[in-house]
Amino acid sequence: xxxxxxxxxxxxxxxxxxxxxxxVSGGTLWLRPSIAWAMSFHTLDEHTAKxxxxxxxxxxxxxxxxxxxxxxTVEGLDAKAKSDRALAKLLQDGVASLDxxxxxKWLDASDEVSLQTLKGMEATPFFQTVxxxxxxxxxxxxxxxxxxxxxxxGSSWQFGGYLNRGFGDIAxxxxx
Amino acid sequence: xxxxxxxxxxxxVVVGSGAGGGTLANELCQKGVKVVLLEAGPRIEIKDFVNxxxxxxxxxxxxxxxxxxxxxxxxxNFPNLPAWTVKAVGxxxxxxxxxxxxxxxxxxxxxxxxxxxxxxxxxxWPISLADLAPYYERAEDKMGVTGTHDIPRLPGNNxxxxxxxxxxxxxxxxxxxxxxAINSQPRDGRSGCLQIGxxxxxxxxxxxxxxxxxxxxxxxxxxxxxxRAQSQVLRILHNSKGRAxxxxxxxxxGKQAEQKARAVCVAANSIESARLxxxxxxxxxxxxxxxxxxxxxxxxxxxxxxxxxxxxxQTVHMYRGTTMAGIVEDEARNDPARGFVGGYHMETISLGxxxxxAFLDPGAWGRDFAGLLDQxxxxxxxxLVGEDMPQETNRVTLHPTEKDQFGLAIPNVHFDDHANDxxxxxxxxxxxxxxxxxxxxxxxxETPPYPSTHNLxxxxxxxxxxxxxxNEWGQTHDIANLFISDGSQFTTGGASxxxxxxxxxxxxxxxxxxxxxxxxxx
Numbered sequence: 001x002x003x004x005x006x007x008x009x010x011x012x013x014x015x016x017x018x019x020x021x022x023x024v025s026g027g028t029l030w031l032r033p034s035i036a037w038a039m040s041f042h043t044l045d046e047h048t049a050k051x052x053x054x055x056x057x058x059x060x061x062x063x064x065x066x067x068x069x070x071x072x073t074v075e076g077l078d079a080k081a082k083s084d085r086a087l088a089k090l091l092q093d094g095v096a097s098l099d100x101x102x103x104x105k106w107l108d109a110s111d112e113v114s115l116q117t118l119k120g121m122e123a124t125p126f127f128q129t130v131x132x133x134x135x136x137x138x139x140x141x142x143x144x145x146x147x148x149x150x151x152x153x154g155s156s157w158q159f160g161g162y163l164n165r166g167f168g169d170i171a172x173x174x175x176x
Numbered sequence: 177x178x179x180x181x182x183x184x185x186x187x188x189v190v191v192g193s194g195a196g197g198g199t200l201a202n203e204l205c206q207k208g209v210k211v212v213l214l215e216a217g218p219r220i221e222i223k224d225f226v227n228x229x230x231x232x233x234x235x236x237x238x239x240x241x242x243x244x245x246x247x248x249x250x251x252x253n254f255p256n257l258p259a260w261t262v263k264a265v266g267x268x269x270x271x272x273x274x275x276x277x278x279x280x281x282x283x284x285x286x287x288x289x290x291x292x293x294x295x296x297x298x299x300x301w302p303i304s305l306a307d308l309a310p311y312y313e314r315a316e317d318k319m320g321v322t323g324t325h326d327i328p329r330l331p332g333n334n335x336x337x338x339x340x341x342x343x344x345x346x347x348x349x350x351x352x353x354x355x356x357a358i359n360s361q362p363r364d365g366r367s368g369c370l371q372i373g374x375x376x377x378x379x380x381x382x383x384x385x386x387x388x389x390x391x392x393x394x395x396x397x398x399x400x401x402x403x404r405a406q407s408q409v410l411r412i413l414h415n416s417k418g419r420a421x422x423x424x425x426x427x428x429x430g431k432q433a434e435q436k437a438r439a440v441c442v443a444a445n446s447i448e449s450a451r452l453x454x455x456x457x458x459x460x461x462x463x464x465x466x467x468x469x470x471x472x473x474x475x476x477x478x479x480x481x482x483x484x485x486x487x488x489x490q491t492v493h494m495y496r497g498t499t500m501a502g503i504v505e506d507e508a509r510n511d512p513a514r515g516f517v518g519g520y521h522m523e524t525i526s527l528g529x530x531x532x533x534a535f536l537d538p539g540a541w542g543r544d545f546a547g548l549l550d551q552x553x554x555x556x557x558x559x560l561v562g563e564d565m566p567q568e569t570n571r572v573t574l575h576p577t578e579k580d581q582f583g584l585a586i587p588n589v590h591f592d593d594h595a596n597d598x599x600x601x602x603x604x605x606x607x608x609x610x611x612x613x614x615x616x617x618x619x620x621x622e623t624p625p626y627p628s629t630h631n632l633x634x635x636x637x638x639x640x641x642x643x644x645x646x647n648e649w650g651q652t653h654d655i656a657n658l659f660i661s662d663g664s665q666f667t668t669g670g671a672s673x674x675x676x677x678x679x680x681x682x683x684x685x686x687x688x689x690x691x692x693x694x695x696x697x698x
Contacts, residue, residue, distance in 0.1 A: 060533075060546040115542075131541055137230035141533035141549065151553025152495065152529040155227035157380040161370030162333075167497035170334040172490045173341045173615060 039071040064149035076138030094126025185436035194267020196662035197443030198387025202395035203686030216408035217263035225378035232377035253538035258589040266388025273500035277672035290517040296565035319357035333497030342611035350505035357385035371497035443661035446631035466652035475566035483623035486612035520562025560604040565594035
């Protein structure tokens with residue numbers, strides 16, 4: 001199935017509960033808490049996508065990053081997996097090992113168990129692939145909405161730089 | 177702009193358009209020499225720069241596959257990215273931060289001053305500071321280095337003010353906003369610095385010196401320079417007399433062409449320059465060109481580096497303004513009582529949030545790490561850069577099996593820290609941390625080395641042909657009309673950022689080459 005072209009604004013009034021499509025592969029996930037958005041995936045199955053989303057939240061937990069912003073990374077992985085079968089398999093197998101380590105569905109595991117399971121998988125290519133994506137170009141720290149919350153102002157040349165906008169405005173340093 | 181025939185054997189071919197090659201090409205053109213400047217990357221102008229880390233990285237970084245080996249942490253975190261350099265017209269001068277410091281006199285005599293350090297392949301340079309001083313003058317004038325030639329220093333940004341306040345608490349005296357090739361006021365047709373930040377992503381105002389918009393257009397204005405972008409040199413050719421006779425390069429369509437040459441000057445940065453000589457092996461020179469000493473590719477240096485980032489209780493906004501906004505020079509001295517030879521500098525550094533997430537502690541994850549990034553606007557950062565020991569086994573070699581798109585062996589970069597490097601990094605990290613703790617840091621983090629931007633030594637300068645690849649003029653010991661014109665000719669690395677010295681050597685080399693051409697010695 002194709003979910004290409006879904007207008008994110010269409011989901012503005014969604015309930016925010018996770019309601020997935022019935023498709024085995026590909027679909028749309030409704031996310032909390034940022035209810036204005038849904039995660040689209042084409043190649044990965046729903047369970048894999050949901051697990052990767054939870055994993056993202058556990059790897060780089062921040063009150064300034066919403067689910068939809070973590071979801072960008074999962075979408076990025078999904079897009080790459082479309083043309084990279086080895087990556088698709090790596091992600092699906094990785095999620096299966098997470099589930100096996102958690103003795104069931106890792107998605108349902110407690111925070112403590114979830115974290116322990118992740119620590120045990122730190123050296124695996126699966127873990128490193130997901131982790132690397134989260135701090136790469138597809139990761140939440142590359143999103144202007146997250147920059148704004150964390151106090152990074154992004155591109156400045158169009159405002160004339162900071163020469164007259166506080167490049168040296170620090171006032172709390174101890175005086176000589 | 178000139179256009180020379182491929183068959184014109186009167187041209188000097190320069191390989192690479194960065195600090196060394198871009199400067200050399202212009203200097204030769206100013207003296208009336210015909211120059212073909214071959215640059216592997218595209219011509220990306222200031223208008224194409226964006227203040228955005230990942231897109232610019234993907235646009236200008238040298239991303240062709242390389243491999244790594246050895247115990248350095250870069251090999252673990254960035255196994256296919258040993259270096260952070262640029263593949264574009266202007267080379268790494270598009271990316272550099274602008275720090276322009278002279279070597280100290282004793283740094284040219286490392287073997288004599290430091291003595292015999294076990295495991296280090298130390299050697300004195302065949303030239304002294306006195307030999308280079310007049311050329312340093314010219315380089316500083318050309319580049320508009322602040323704090324020289326009556327050029328005022330830049331104002332200090334918040335990141336500098338934090339560094340300076342901490343350094344003063346520790347009793348450091350030589351603390352200032354640096355000698356920067358960044359205009360503090362309009363000069364040489366370029367604007368003054370607007371404190372934009374994003375020095376690493378290409379200077380959007382052109383205040384920072386880069387060959388892209390200084391040397392290269394000046395060379396073109398002489399009518400002597402034929403710049404060919406997207407033209408990667410694959411092999412250097414030689415004639416039956418063992419002289420360089422031209423190069424084979426691939427153009428933007430992958431079509432290969434042979435450019436004849438009267439002389440060839442290699443300035444492709446230390447990894448590619450060594451690789452090019454090695455990949456140019458022939459039946460006459462089975463170990464690669466200019467490699468009778470066996471030193472091509474060896475003694476690879478990258479400076480002993482680390483960074484210290486600290487989070488404070490209140491905001492800093494380190495990213496506002498120049499990336500390298502100030503310096504502490506007090507530790508840049510040889511004082512073996514500290515437990516190592518050579519010295520190091522502290523220089524501010526800042527990364528945007530996207531790159532800080534990737535580089536602050538590569539591989540780190542979890543609540544503590546994410547919690548640090550949550551304090552991004554309260555962070556300050558410094559880079560520690562000091563002299564590393566040349567070691568024969570730290571080395572660029574040709575990969576035994578992996579080939580690039582042209583069928584040529586890709587480079588492998590092997591590096592192990594020397595004990596001296598480890599001791600220096602530990603000292604520098606301790607002092608750097610203390611600087612920030614002195615002004616109330618909540619949390620200090622030691623960031624391991626980034627992929628190298630200072631790549632040095634793989635075709636080093638030596639008095640005797642058996643000890644290195646080039647003589648004091650950057651002329652290869654083996655082939656009179658083959659020159660090395662980048663940082664790979666450094667005998668040792670000193671504690672200073674290398675660009676000023678690369679430019680200085682290029683100015684000096686241009687005079688020498690012009691002299692040889694005039695006397696028909698090449």
